[in-house]
Amino acid sequence: xxxxxxxxxxxxxxxxxxxxxxxxxxxxxxxxxxxxxxxxxxxxxxxxxxxxxxxxxxxxxxxxxxxxxxxxxxxxxxxxxxxxxxxxxxxxxxxxxxxxxxxxxxxxxxxxxxxxxxxxxxxxx
Amino acid sequence: xxxxxxxxxxxxxxxxxxxxxxxxxxxxxxxxxxxxxxxxxxxxxxxxxxxxxxxxxxxxxxxxxxxxxxxxxxxxxxxxxxxxxxxxxxxxxxxxxxxxxxxxxxxxxxxxxxxxxxxxxxxxxxxxxxxxxxxxxxxxxxxxxxxxxxxxxxxxxxxxxxxxxxxxxxxxxxxxxxxxxxxxxxxxxxxxxxxxxxxxxxxxxxxxxxxxxxxxxxxxxxxxxxxxxxxxxxxxxxxxxxxxxxxxxxxxxxxxxxxxxxxxxxxxxxxxxxxxxxxxxxxxxxxxxxxxxxxxxxxxxxxxxxxxxxxxxxxxxxxxxxxxxxxxxxxxxxxxxxxxxxxxxxxxxxxxxxxxxxxx
Numbered sequence: 442x443x444x445x446x447x448x449x450x451x452x453x454x455x456x457x458x459x460x461x462x463x464x465x466x467x468x469x470x471x472x473x474x475x476x477x478x479x480x481x482x483x484x485x486x487x488x489x490x491x492x493x494x495x496x497x498x499x500x501x502x503x504x505x506x507x508x509x510x511x512x513x514x515x516x517x518x519x520x521x522x523x524x525x526x527x528x529x530x531x532x533x534x535x536x537x538x539x540x541x542x543x544x545x546x547x548x549x550x551x552x553x554x555x556x557x558x559x560x561x562x563x564x565x566x
Numbered sequence: 567x568x569x570x571x572x573x574x575x576x577x578x579x580x581x582x583x584x585x586x587x588x589x590x591x592x593x594x595x596x597x598x599x600x601x602x603x604x605x606x607x608x609x610x611x612x613x614x615x616x617x618x619x620x621x622x623x624x625x626x627x628x629x630x631x632x633x634x635x636x637x638x639x640x641x642x643x644x645x646x647x648x649x650x651x652x653x654x655x656x657x658x659x660x661x662x663x664x665x666x667x668x669x670x671x672x673x674x675x676x677x678x679x680x681x682x683x684x685x686x687x688x689x690x691x692x693x694x695x696x697x698x699x700x701x702x703x704x705x706x707x708x709x710x711x712x713x714x715x716x717x718x719x720x721x722x723x724x725x726x727x728x729x730x731x732x733x734x735x736x737x738x739x740x741x742x743x744x745x746x747x748x749x750x751x752x753x754x755x756x757x758x759x760x761x762x763x764x765x766x767x768x769x770x771x772x773x774x775x776x777x778x779x780x781x782x783x784x785x786x787x788x789x790x791x792x793x794x795x796x797x798x799x800x801x802x803x804x805x806x807x808x809x810x811x812x813x814x815x816x817x818x819x820x821x822x823x824x825x826x827x828x829x830x831x832x833x834x835x836x837x838x839x840x841x842x843x844x845x846x847x848x849x850x851x852x853x854x855x856x857x858x859x860x861x862x863x864x865x866x867x868x869x870x871x872x873x874x875x876x877x878x879x880x881x882x883x884x885x886x887x888x889x890x891x892x893x894x895x896x897x898x899x900x901x902x903x904x905x906x907x908x909x910x911x912x913x914x915x916x917x918x919x920x921x922x923x924x925x926x
Binding site: 477478480481483499501502503504506525 | 594598599600601792857858859861880888
């Protein structure tokens with residue numbers, strides 16, 4: 442699957458969509474493919490403070506539970522509650538299945554363009 | 567270094583994700599655990615279980631030895647039949663859980679967990695009676711499990727009707743599978759209809775390829791250890807090291823049906839089980855009714871008090887819900903009891919439900 446060029450990517454396989462001072466975060470096609478069919482997502486709550494490089498949520502497949510790392514530091518302003526009941530949407534369309542929106546951002550990880558991220562994935566695979 | 571089964575090259579050809587398990591390199595999955603799990607429930611799956619151990623027990627006193635070493639009444643196990651049971655230690659704990667194949671009163675086969683082969687062999691040797699020989703034939707045997715509702719349709723392309731075992735837990739020795747001779751039993755570790763096929767190591771690739779060839783058009787998928795685990799959990803079959811171990815009795819493990827306390831002769835573990843009396847904790851099934859997935863080693867809590875611990879669990883693909891098994895204090899094992907389960911610091915509600923979760 443193509444990684445959309447209007448998004449930015451982290452080396453922990455999250456995608457970010459930047460709109461003004463708000464950032465929307467999800468996981469990439471590569472990430473969901475590595476994890477396998479997802480059966481549960483444990484999202485943070487609105488108002489939670491999250492920190493760059495630290496887990497903000499966990500996703501579970503039949504096989505295992507995995508942490509999802511935050512590419513930014515800030516305050517969670519919205520969560521995609523739809524994923525709580527329909528975690529398979531992350532596998533079906535990872536770039537539509539956003540996890541959280543973050544505001545009051547104080548720090549952001551070094552991010553990659555779609556092209557740089559594709560090269561990065563090739564090295565990881 | 568991990569040992570390779572005769573099917574190692576087949577797994578890599580099929581892009582199996584190889585992991586080390588009980589000293590063997592085996593695929594955890596080929597494509598996707600859920601897909602492989604569903605194939606077994608709805609069509610068929612093929613598993614390499616060549617890592618399992620096989621011990622032959624033979625001699626004039628083979629029956630006498632086994633009837634002492636094993637807690638089931640082996641005198642009622644007829645030739646051509648298979649029975650599941652634990653091997654007990656002197657404390658009534660479980661040394662291993664095994665399948666016992668009866669060829670005659672002078673020849674039996676025990677199929678044992680890969681991690682326990684040496685332990686089982688030496689335990690039986692220590693307790694051997696009279697004219698009994700024990701031989702570990704694990705390295706000469708391949709074992710393939712064909713599981714799922716269309717298994718018979720697949721097998722009958724390769725094996726003539728009279729060589730396919732009919733009854734559940736029966737087997738046919740010297741069954742002709744095209745060019746090779748196998749032992750075929752109506753057994754398995756998935757809870758679905760199916761067969762297990764024992765053959766010589768050097769014939770294992772042939773049997774695998776033949777089954778794949780005739781099975782693929784019928785929906786047969788190769789399945790890895792991941793699906794093997796989720797299928798056995800859905801069917802509430804214990805896994806050694808999780809639901810059962812050296813210090814868990816068969817009554818605690820809810821395996822009462824495997825023990826024949828009333829058989830006329832003594833057996834290892836009987837005294838200890840009698841002394842222990844009714845178990846204080848037993849294995850139960852739990853359905854997760856809160857949000858989350860419960861796996862093993864999570865505390866089970868009721869009214870702020872710890873009343874048990876989970877032994878294994880996950881999201882069960884066919885049941886389409888999260889379930890777990892756990893050891894719970896007997897006072898709180900009534901069906902419908904609602905408990906909290908501590909999942910990495912978060913409390914998730916579970917309800918005691920009947921086992922198995924999936925029943926054919």
